Amino acid sequence: MRRLSFEERRSELLDAAVRVIGRDGLAAATTRAIVAEADMPLGAFHYVFASRDDLLVAVIDHVTEQERLAAWIDAGADENTDPADADAPTPGVAEILTRGLDGYLRLLVSAPERELALLDVAAHAMRHDPAAVERQWQTYRIAARASLEYAADLARITWTLPLDDLAWSLASCLDGLTLSWLTARDADAARTHIRFLAAAFAAHAIPRKETPDAD
Amino acid sequence: MRRLSFEERRSELLDAAVRVIGRDGLAAATTRAIVAEADMPLGAFHYVFASRDDLLVAVIDHVTEQERLAAWIDAGADENTDPADADAPTPGVAEILTRGLDGYLRLLVSAPERELALLDVAAHAMRHDPAAVERQWQTYRIAARASLEYAADLARITWTLPLDDLAWSLASCLDGLTLSWLTARDADAARTHIRFLAAAFAAHAIPRKETPDAD
DNA sequence: TACGGAATTGGTCAATCGTCCAACTGTGAC
DNA sequence: GTCACAGTTGGACGATTGACCAATTCCGTA
Numbered sequence: 001m002r003r004l005s006f007e008e009r010r011s012e013l014l015d016a017a018v019r020v021i022g023r024d025g026l027a028a029a030t031t032r033a034i035v036a037e038a039d040m041p042l043g044a045f046h047y048v049f050a051s052r053d054d055l056l057v058a059v060i061d062h063v064t065e066q067e068r069l070a071a072w073i074d075a076g077a078d079e080n081t082d083p084a085d086a087d088a089p090t091p092g093v094a095e096i097l098t099r100g101l102d103g104y105l106r107l108l109v110s111a112p113e114r115e116l117a118l119l120d121v122a123a124h125a126m127r128h129d130p131a132a133v134e135r136q137w138q139t140y141r142i143a144a145r146a147s148l149e150y151a152a153d154l155a156r157i158t159w160t161l162p163l164d165d166l167a168w169s170l171a172s173c174l175d176g177l178t179l180s181w182l183t184a185r186d187a188d189a190a191r192t193h194i195r196f197l198a199a200a201f202a203a204h205a206i207p208r209k210e211t212p213d214a215d
Numbered sequence: 216m217r218r219l220s221f222e223e224r225r226s227e228l229l230d231a232a233v234r235v236i237g238r239d240g241l242a243a244a245t246t247r248a249i250v251a252e253a254d255m256p257l258g259a260f261h262y263v264f265a266s267r268d269d270l271l272v273a274v275i276d277h278v279t280e281q282e283r284l285a286a287w288i289d290a291g292a293d294e295n296t297d298p299a300d301a302d303a304p305t306p307g308v309a310e311i312l313t314r315g316l317d318g319y320l321r322l323l324v325s326a327p328e329r330e331l332a333l334l335d336v337a338a339h340a341m342r343h344d345p346a347a348v349e350r351q352w353q354t355y356r357i358a359a360r361a362s363l364e365y366a367a368d369l370a371r372i373t374w375t376l377p378l379d380d381l382a383w384s385l386a387s388c389l390d391g392l393t394l395s396w397l398t399a400r401d402a403d404a405a406r407t408h409i410r411f412l413a414a415a416f417a418a419h420a421i422p423r424k425e426t427p428d429a430d
Numbered sequence: 431t432a433c434g435g436a437a438t439t440g441g442t443c444a445a446t447c448g449t450c451c452a453a454c455t456g457t458g459a460c
Numbered sequence: 461g462t463c464a465c466a467g468t469t470g471g472a473c474g475a476t477t478g479a480c481c482a483a484t485t486c487c488g489t490a
Binding site for chain 1: 436437438439440441
Binding site for chain 2: 446447448449450451455456457
């Protein structure tokens with residue numbers, strides 16, 4: 001008998017639910033399938049969650065914490081800080097965005113089940129808890145805004161459109177990129193599209209006025 | 216006792232399934248709920264479809280016929296042929312695209328259940344019949360390509376990127392626009408995003424070389 | 431050590447599911 | 461008219477579902 005705290009058991013059940021939904025879809029995510037994936041007895045389910053629907057809406061907030069866009073920022077940062085580029089002190093913002101989006105695409109290709117699961121749960125929650133979905137996408141826009149600010153600093157540019165508007169557009173384009181790739185599974189076409197997007201955003205950037213701390 | 220042909224009954228069941236899925240989601244689209252919506256006895260279901268899954272994948276091809284992008288093209292065409300604009304012989308391509316995308320947004324706002332149903336069914340089919348999903352999105356790209364050609368003719372411009380690439384991007388951005396609006400329900404933000412998209416595509420257009428038949 | 435409450439468990443329940451089928455009805459060919 | 465067959469129907473079946481509960485086990489505290 002494994003003895004776990006309430007939060008531990010809850011978290012393990014949520015992780016198991018994400019795995020099941022990603023692998024077999026929302027319809028296959030029965031209470032029995034989830035507890036089997038978590039290696040727990042059936043009774044453990046309703047000890048933690050009042051109902052199956054309670055778990056489903058909780059999954060949204062659970063995956064929000066492990067943010068997908070955070071990984072995108074990191075992926076872009078890793079490449080953009082390549083020491084071999086020391087001779088190009090200020091890479092173009094289009095290049096930076098391309099690298100960042102490529103990083104997200106690699107993440108998507110390597111683990112499509114995760115986004116597939118999120119799509120299933122979001123579609124379900126749009127009817128049963130729209131507020132949770134809106135909350136989720138709100139964090140996407142916040143992360144997109146942070147990414148654009150980060151890219152602007154790297155490229156030493158200033159955005160010529162309101163940052164919130166650009167962030168909305170970026171989050172929306174990321175949704176489209178995800179859905180397009182999931183349906184077509186065409187990585188080459190996705191990369192071509194990424195170059196188009198990078199150019200679209202770079203069109204709204206102007207060189208930053210020199211500041212005292214510029215090197 | 217209503218006596219219908221095989222195709223009539225099949226079509227009515229598919230329509231009823233789309234209504235049920237759009238209203239209550241895929242999980243609620245049981246065989247009983249569908250035949251109730253279609254006002255048929257339960258036995259009629261398996262007289263037409265071998266299984267519930269057969270109907271679900273058939274729904275994809277059924278909605279593909281009533282193309283969403285076709286309506287978008289029409290909506291744009293209606294506004295762009297406004298006789299009051301006779302003094303502006305060649306409207307900018309950005310303006311044309313904005314009008315077309317606005318038309319699609321109005322369509323989306325007026326009947327979100329339809330796209331919601333499509334999202335549900337597509338997510339389900341990604342696991343059970345990926346080929347059907349790819350087919351569906353392929354028609355989206357074809358329609359997007361036709362729209363871009365149509366807009367180019369209206370604005371008398373030529374696209375400077377391969378048309379297939381631009382069509383892929385447009386279809387992807389439309390997916391994003393749809394998903395973003397469904398999750399946030401913010402029409403103002405969507406319209407701002409549409410202006411961003413129109414500018415992004417217009418950036419890859421150059422004035423067309425004059426042809427003999429130009430007026 | 432004894433005890434109270436939290437945690438754990440397997441079994442059970444009614445409801446609902448997809449599927450199937452035998453009986454019935456109408457229609458067109460001869 | 462009648463015969464063959466396609467179309468139609470409501471009920472029934474076994475399987476699976478979400479939910480619930482009484483019995484049991486374990487741990488912290490007095």
